[in-house]
Amino acid sequence: MANPATETTRKKRWVFVMEPDRCIDCEACMVACSVENHVPIGEHRNWIAHRETGAFPDLNLSFMPENCHHCDNPPCERVCPTGATYQRDDGIVLIDYDKCIGCKYCIQACPYDARYVNEEKQAVDKCTFCVHRLDAGQPPACVETCIGGARHFGDLNDPESEVSKLLATHDYTRLYEEAGTGPAIYYIRGK
Amino acid sequence: MREVEFHWNVLIVIYLFTAGVSAGAFVISGLATYLGGAKYKRISRIGAMIAPCPLIFGLGMLVFDLTKPLQFWWLFLTVQWTSPMSIGSWLLTFFSLLSIIYFLLWIPRPWRDLLRVPHRWGEIFSPKRWQSLSRRDVGIARRVIAAIGFPVGLGVGMYTGVLLGAIPARPLWNTPMVAQLFLFSAMSTGVATVLLIAALVRDKSDADHLHHERHFLVSVDAVLIVFEIFIIIPFFLHQALNTWSSAESVNLIMGGPYTLAFWVGVILLGLLVPLAIEGFELYPVVWREAAVKYSRLWGGVSAALVLVGGFLLRYIFVYAGQVSHFLPLLER
Ligand code: SF4
Ligand code: SF4
Numbered sequence: 001m002a003n004p005a006t007e008t009t010r011k012k013r014w015v016f017v018m019e020p021d022r023c024i025d026c027e028a029c030m031v032a033c034s035v036e037n038h039v040p041i042g043e044h045r046n047w048i049a050h051r052e053t054g055a056f057p058d059l060n061l062s063f064m065p066e067n068c069h070h071c072d073n074p075p076c077e078r079v080c081p082t083g084a085t086y087q088r089d090d091g092i093v094l095i096d097y098d099k100c101i102g103c104k105y106c107i108q109a110c111p112y113d114a115r116y117v118n119e120e121k122q123a124v125d126k127c128t129f130c131v132h133r134l135d136a137g138q139p140p141a142c143v144e145t146c147i148g149g150a151r152h153f154g155d156l157n158d159p160e161s162e163v164s165k166l167l168a169t170h171d172y173t174r175l176y177e178e179a180g181t182g183p184a185i186y187y188i189r190g191k
Numbered sequence: 192m193r194e195v196e197f198h199w200n201v202l203i204v205i206y207l208f209t210a211g212v213s214a215g216a217f218v219i220s221g222l223a224t225y226l227g228g229a230k231y232k233r234i235s236r237i238g239a240m241i242a243p244c245p246l247i248f249g250l251g252m253l254v255f256d257l258t259k260p261l262q263f264w265w266l267f268l269t270v271q272w273t274s275p276m277s278i279g280s281w282l283l284t285f286f287s288l289l290s291i292i293y294f295l296l297w298i299p300r301p302w303r304d305l306l307r308v309p310h311r312w313g314e315i316f317s318p319k320r321w322q323s324l325s326r327r328d329v330g331i332a333r334r335v336i337a338a339i340g341f342p343v344g345l346g347v348g349m350y351t352g353v354l355l356g357a358i359p360a361r362p363l364w365n366t367p368m369v370a371q372l373f374l375f376s377a378m379s380t381g382v383a384t385v386l387l388i389a390a391l392v393r394d395k396s397d398a399d400h401l402h403h404e405r406h407f408l409v410s411v412d413a414v415l416i417v418f419e420i421f422i423i424i425p426f427f428l429h430q431a432l433n434t435w436s437s438a439e440s441v442n443l444i445m446g447g448p449y450t451l452a453f454w455v456g457v458i459l460l461g462l463l464v465p466l467a468i469e470g471f472e473l474y475p476v477v478w479r480e481a482a483v484k485y486s487r488l489w490g491g492v493s494a495a496l497v498l499v500g501g502f503l504l505r506y507i508f509v510y511a512g513q514v515s516h517f518l519p520l521l522e523r
Binding site: 048049050052066078101102103110111113175 | 258259265276522
């Protein structure tokens with residue numbers, strides 16, 4: 001049986017490739033996102049996860065920029081009772097805010113805690129990969145703003161894209177990949 | 192630690208609990224109708240009178256919890272086969288309908304005559320000629336509705352667990368045993384509600400009648416409690432010996448913040464004490480072929496404890512489950 005979480009069947013597959021080694025936890029991406037997408041105060045569509053590895057005195061802390069993983073096989077979409085959460089052909093997972101009744105089932109189902117309740121919209125909300133910019137040919141706001149160059153964005157199914165080249169030449173991991181969600185955020189392993 | 196936000200709160204707990212009580216009350220009433228007929232008539236009636244009430248209250252809670260309560264009916268514009276909540280909404284609607292019809296069929300005689308239905312096809316369009324149901328018709332109708340509602344009621348009981356269990360991201364919920372546990376607990380809380388009302392209402396039946404009635408209810412409840420215990424034991428064994436995420440998730444009730452509530456509230460007061468009381472009540476029947484040793488006080492206490500335990504069980508699962516998470520959990 002085909003692995004539901006592989007991206008091979010899509011014509012386009014938008015992904016993030018993050019370089020934790022370049023992230024300095026300045027949170028400029030979080031600010032840029034909140035401004036771009038009018039995120040209510042107190043909520044965030046993106047964030048910096050901290051991964052601690054090693055044992056004292058050889059401790060290592062890396063900063064992992066994160067947002068909705070736009071899972072290829074999204075658990076949030078599967079459980080939505082009204083069909084408000086849906087997936088576009090290019091893999092982007094979106095919410096139809098008019099259709100969402102706010103049952104919060106999708107919030108429970110997301111393994112990455114990517115979703116929040118947007119009181120203004122009376123609906124659940126999350127990162128959209130900045131589709132409004134994407135469809136106009138621009139990269140997501142967080143990518144454009146990242147001062148360390150830790151966030152890369154592009155089409156995984158285009159072998160000439162920056163992200164494809166990075167993944168071809170580096171070792172990488174994805175979060176909770178074993179769960180079969182097919183997350184679209186790749187993390188380049190540190191040196 | 193990353194801060195946990197409880198997006199599902201006590202309203203959801205109330206909803207899961209009341210849906211279970213309704214399903215249990217309906218199923219026990221149907222069972223009594225088929226197994227005992229006139230012998231268990233009082234049980235059938237009490238169960239039927241209860242069935243729609245908690246559920247309607249619980250559905251109100253659920254709707255109130257939505258960010259758009261007035262748009263709840265959008266659930267019914269679609270069927271999403273992979274969403275337990277979608278299937279459950281349809282199931283609950285069907286069940287509410289059945290339990291209301293069943294309720295009407297069991298209301299005492301003076302009011303029942305208000306129930307008028309068409310008797311021949313031609314009458315459907317001329318409501319003036321609708322007749323009130325005869326005694327025999329009512330008997331048949333009750334059995335038909337009980338038979339249809341039986342699997343639907345079991346489905347509702349199971350659904351309250353599947354709703355949680357179908358979510359891989361919450362390791363505490365993500366096991367079939369949650370659905371089994373919630374199903375048997377739903378049936379048990381339904382029976383307990385009938386027992387509680389039966390204990391509160393003074394009745395004039397003869398001793399023999401009461402003996403049969405109590406024997407039936409108490410035995411069913413005792414069996415259900417034993418089932419629950421034998422689901423909880425493997426649940427712990429399996430979770431503890433499972434992946435890191437699952438093993439950590441049971442630590443929430445094995446030393447974590449929900450330990451006391453679970454072991455004292457659910458296990459001791461909600462299952463073991465009522466089982467002991469019921470064992471004491473049934474003891475004379477099993478060993479001495481005598482009548483059930485029943486006092487309304489102890490019967491009422493054990494039924495009330497079952498209800499408290501059932502509520503706590505759902506409370507703990509809904510809250511602790513939201514804390515459980517795939518591991519490693521990265522700090523933010
Ligand atoms: S990360 Fe969460 S919200 Fe985003 S697609 Fe996956 S499950 Fe859905
Ligand atoms: S909160 Fe909205 S998007 Fe999420 S599952 Fe419910 S209806 Fe769907």
